[in-house]
Amino acid sequence: MKVYLRNGDQLVLDGGAKCSDAAAAISEGLARSAVAAKVNGVLCDLSHKLAEGDKVEIVTLKDKEGLEVYRHTCAHVLAQAVKTIFPTCKLAIGPVIENGFYYDFDFNTPITQEDFEKIEAEMQKIIKANTPIERFELPRKEAVELMSKFKEKYKVELINDLPEDAVISFYKQGSFTDLCRGPHLPSTGKIKAFKLTSIAGAYWRGNEKNKMLTRIYGVAFAKKDEMQAYFDMLEEAKKRDHIKLGKELKLFALLNEGKGFPFFLPNGMVLKNILTQYWRDLHRKEGYVEIQTPIILTRSLWETSGHWDHYKENMYTTKIDGEDCAIKPMN
Ligand SMILES: [Zn+2]
Missing domain, CATH: 3.10.20.30 (Beta-grasp domain)
Structure with a gap:
């Protein structure tokens, strides 16, 4: 063919x-x-x-989508490892995020970051075993039966919510099976570099009326040196944190009297003025001229701009001589 x-x-x-x-x-x-x-x-x-x-x-793995398949497969390996160590926990969802993945679990007894070493070691075992990852599809009734047999109530709920004509697929690696649209790596051994990074609470389906689950975050990269470069970058970013630098270089002060509003100190003003001058030079070179408009304007203007109807609850309003006014939402 x-x-x-x-x-x-x-x-x-x-x-x-x-x-x-x-x-x-x-x-x-x-x-x-x-x-x-x-x-x-x-x-x-x-x-x-x-x-x-x-x-x-x-x-x-040079393609963004390839890395996503890789990272999502890591989420399945995490789920398998967690189920092996904590057989009574229930699986929720495990999508890809920037640089990695997460998986939400419902644990009988809460776990902590102290458990990561054990979970990572189990994940390494699964990767080393290089188990093939196989896809299969089931009709809705059998799909629900399979997930009920595994006591995965969240998966049953997900299946029941799928549209009538949805293809219901599963991915199996060794003794572990997960409801999933896929795709996945052909086998677990393709994973070369991953690390569990943090743990957080997350409501099932993001709804605060639902049960709070445990979300385990991880990162995964095609190669070990790429993962190291990522952690190095995080360390470097910490050194350049603007709150830390602002204090060390005496650029601005953050005071209780203005939470989140910087009070510019002499050094900060020098820097701010230089940046503003640079900005001004660029604009002048490109033929722009400057104007200045008031910070507080009447309601009728914000109605014309559409802000009043769409963003009023996020605007700061006041009355001047009995007339509704609002502070410019963006300056
Ligand atoms: Zn999957």
């Missing part, structure tokens, strides 16, 4: 070939670095079966 690559090239494959076969047919290196594929624009597993005429793109 014939499939097409992003550049329009044709690739001839055996009938029933998978995305991984397409990667291997392109190059050995690509087969090694492939983590997922895009078929006709839809992100899917490398095990996805191709059809005649499909448009295929191989996704690696």
